[in-house]
Amino acid sequence: MATSDQPDGWNQEVEVVKNDSSNGVGRHDSYNILKSFGQCFDSGVVLLATKKSSYQSDQSFLAVRKYNLEDCHKEICRFLKEIWLMRNLSHENLLTCIDSFVIGHSLCIVTPLVDYGSALDLIQTHFSNGFPEVVIAGILRDVLHALVYLHSKGYIHRSVKASHILISSKGQVMLTGLRDAYCIVEKGRWQTAVFDYPIDAEQNFCWLSPEVLQQNLRGYCEKSDIYSLGITACELANGVAPFVDLPSTQLLINKFNGPPPQIWDCTTVPPPEHRIILPNQPADSGVFDGVTACSNIDARLEAAYQRTFSRSFHRFTMLCVQLDPGLRPGSTQLLKHPFIQSIRKGSVANWLEYLTLISIPTIQNLSKSPTIENEPTFNSAQLESATFTHDDKEDQRLSRDSIAWDFYD
Incomplete structure (x- = not known):
């Protein structure tokens, strides 16, 4: 029997994945492993691979996420649910699963390669003080399209954050992290509120909404996303x-x-002479709550003080982080916000150029990236030995009988 976070057909898919594992030894020969380039989850490794083909035009790059099931045996059901969702949900802004199989003690999930990596990767390597506004608008627009689709299918993502937003060199944005998704449709009925507490709540405290963390009798809905x-x-x-x-x-x-x-710029960050930041202590202010001196806060605030974000961006963010979920617009309504409307649908040139x-x-x-040489075949020995070392109140008009937002008021 499928539980409320497991849709109809999920149990059948579990059996399919189990059956696939028996054929894994033969199926992995269809791939060539090139290098290990990242880490996922707690102990997973991300491998760069191509599918073996006699046609050179078919040599597109793939990402293979490999998990040691002995290290994360408690997470197997979550992995299987993620595979099911990635196979059965179809949207251009959601990462899909091309293949999955088990070799020895390793679960392998094959997905398309999103070649810039995650938004968090780009922040850590190239945009330490944050992205330009036009890039953020392009990214959030596509994430919103993914959320509109997920919510229409009856799912709450529950893990929207920069590390789960993948960006390609062609300007395609994909949302991943579906292992934490929760189905709000139970026995064919759409629930107005759910009460499930996410397994990885501690790791996502910063991003989870207050109503998810409160666990009160009101529960939460898709507006937590x-x-x-x-x-x-x-x-x-x-x-x-x-x-x-x-x-x-x-x-x-x-x-x-x-x-x-709130977002930091010259309108929200105090001038240097008025900033009080104690060494290794959390900054206790409404402007930059939760950032300590060891987060390179001085440099970040100084960079923020030199820039100005648009009024529409400030209002967009303020609407999203309202404490009362009833005051937050839905994902479909947010697509009509002036900040998101500033990026035309289907056009990526005006924000992708900042990255290029x-x-x-x-x-x-x-x-x-460590390259595995002289071993073109994707075999179990390579999978087992591949390792990666990781260096460590918006002006709004809300109708009481219907949700009607006037973002321009």
Whole structure:
């Protein structure tokens, strides 16, 4: 019997994946492994591969996520649910699963390669003080399209953040991290509220909405994803997520009782002479809650003080991080916001050029990635030995009988 977070057909898919595992030894020969270039989850490795073909035109790059099932045996059901969702949900802004199989003690999930990596990767390597506004608008627009689709299918993502947003060199944005998704359709009925507490809640405290963390009798709905989107907007703009350095208890107090997070620019960051930041202590202000001196806060704030974000971007973020979910627009309504409307649908040139001007290397061209030589076949020995070392109140008009937003008022 499928539970409320497991859609009809999920159990059948589990059996399919189990059956696939018996054929894994033969199926992995269809791939050539090239290099290990990243880490996923707690102990997973991301491998660069191509599908073996006699036609050179078919040699597109793929990403293979390999998990040691002995290290994460408690997560197997979540992995299988993610595979099911990636295979059965189809949208241009959602990462899909091309293949999955088991070799020995390793689960392998094959997906298309999104060659710039995640938005968090780009922040850490090229945009330490945050992305330009036009890039953020392009990214959030596509993430919103993915959320509109997910919500229309009855799913709450529950893990929207920069590390789950993948960006390609062609300007395609894909949302991943579906292992935390939760189905709000139970026995054919759409639930107005759910009460499930995410397994990885501690790792996602910064991004999870207050109503998800409160676990009260009101529960939460798909608008919890809108709060996470607002936190992600701050993360993309500031280069660091709000609350990120706060202890869990103080984080929860600030999230429930403190001022809402906001994006940093000359209108929200105080001048240098008025900033008080204690060494290794969380900054206690409504402007930059949750960032300590060890987050390179001085440099970040100085860079933020030199820039100005548009009024529509400030209002967009403020709408998303409203404490009361009833005051947040839905994903479909947010697509009509002036900030999102500033990026035309189907046009990526006006924000992608900011990335191409910096000459960001694609994953397949990264020279630092350990390459596996003289072993063109994707075999179990390579999978087992592949390792990766990781260096460590918007002016709004809300109708009481219908949700009608006037973003221009």
